[in-house]
Amino acid sequence: MLKKSVFTFFILAVTVVAALVGSSIYTLYSKKRLTVDPKVKEISGIEFDKYKRLWAINDSGDKPKLYRLNQDGSIAKEILVTNAKNIDWEDMTQNTFGHFFLGDFGNNKNDRKWLTIYKIENPIDIKGDTTEAEIIKFTYPEMDGTPIEPDKRNFDLEAFVAFGRHLYLFTKNRTEPFDGITNVYKVGDHAANFDAELIDSFQTCTTLEKLCWITSAALSPDRTKLVLLDSTSIWLFENFKEDKFFSGDVSRIDLGIVTQKEAVTFYDDNTIVFTDEEFKGIGGNAYVIKLDEVEKKVIRKASN
Template identity: 45%
Template sequence: MVHISKKYYTIFFFITFLFQVSCQNHGKLDIITDIPSNLDENSGIQMFTSNSLWLIEDNGNKDNIYRINLKGEITRQFEVKNAKNDDWEDLAKDLEGNLYIGDFGNNGNDRKELTIYKLSNPEWEQGDKIEAEKIEFVYPEQKKFPPKKSKLLYDAEAFFHWNNFLYIITKNRTRPYNGKALIYRVPDKKGTYEATLIAEFEVCDNQDTCSITSADISSDGTKIALLTYGYLILITDFKFDDFSKGKKQLIDLGLRTQLEALCFKNDSTLFLSDEKSHLQGGNLYRLDLNKF
């Protein structure tokens, strides 16, 4: 019987692991790193410095924000005071450096009160906790909780900040699926509001790949990116408030994992992340928009 040392077993399994990773198909996305396993349910990302990103997780996880570097290591975290993670679904930031947490996940369309938490720039904070102000809102068009299946339009996982307002793009859960999304607007100041309905538009008709899971706007205000499970909708040549009338480019990312978050690194590059599910995903990616 041939004896193989533990050392060679280790080398063999390491080479096998590298081979498996290299053979994974990431479509049009360039993989940067894997996300820490305790952040498998990451649902929002934003960037403040060139070498790190802030993340949140969604329903059932801690009331925390986390900073990771581009090696996938957690380098800092804060408990968010005056906040509760009912269903945190996206992160946004403004040009002054404030960070916004969208606590508006609403799978069953039965939440009567929704919240966006406004935080100061986390890069400036000390200690292990960070204060939050509440921006509370309702959708005035929703009359029943939940509405009938054909009106399940009031879940949301995507928003961005522009010019003193937060723009929320809803996630469609209608049965039968009709591919529509709503755009709402709320002020970026502490208070309680009725969200203003800006527009209704059709994304596409495939439920598996058309529901919007994250959004961001470039710092120069010329591009809006909407993420779905496998596609990117890039909007240009638009005017506010109804940016849905702009030019839309549908980009097949070539990946069908649970893509949940995106943010602009610069005006031509995006960072994206997906949840870890069924041994797939859990990664941080980069997408160069100049390729399209």
């Protein structure tokens, strides 16, 4: 009788787990819109140009290029930034004028002292297949040249947005033990050398870094919504005051199973597009959600 009870419990547990996994897979893949060309399999940043065409960049190892994608995910055009290097391109954003910013600021080992952002014109204004960038450099004042202690390793970076005349950088937390805090730094949006100014922070989770470290960010075209991306979620911030992005309402949108989600942007004020990198045959897709259709878990409501 005992063995039969144990077996029944085991079958029930397997059934429940299978149902949860199946539901999680559906949650993600029901949002899939296209598979990205394998040439951009390490997609790390996306943005729409003024004609609402999707552009993408690759992570480290590729040439300093932007790729325009067709609606089926194939590559329509490539643009080379002739005075740039792709040491570790990690995100792409644009300001209200349409300038694109390319973030070469990946810092996995927390040992890069100076980091780079390339500023170019909107791709629709680039007539050929090359362009030159305005170069923005920045450093973290907290990095004094000595090795960073494990519990202070919060100087990796994969996410930023343009707001007003500044760029806002959201760190990818690599602390040991993991404390789940993304720090927000502020630099100017023009060619100069900047000391990044720490202005705020937000805690996602403390369970496991690969579930909730921040890998991309985006602002809605009307500049009223901020989203941060991690491997399982989109964090939505609304009703914030000026550049205090975490001062308003906070919600979490479940994206289903863990994949290497690395890029997010807004198509319009209600529509979000995000992508994941291809890894061992999984991912390499673009997905779409509409904010007025998805379930949002309220994490915090702003006080009046």
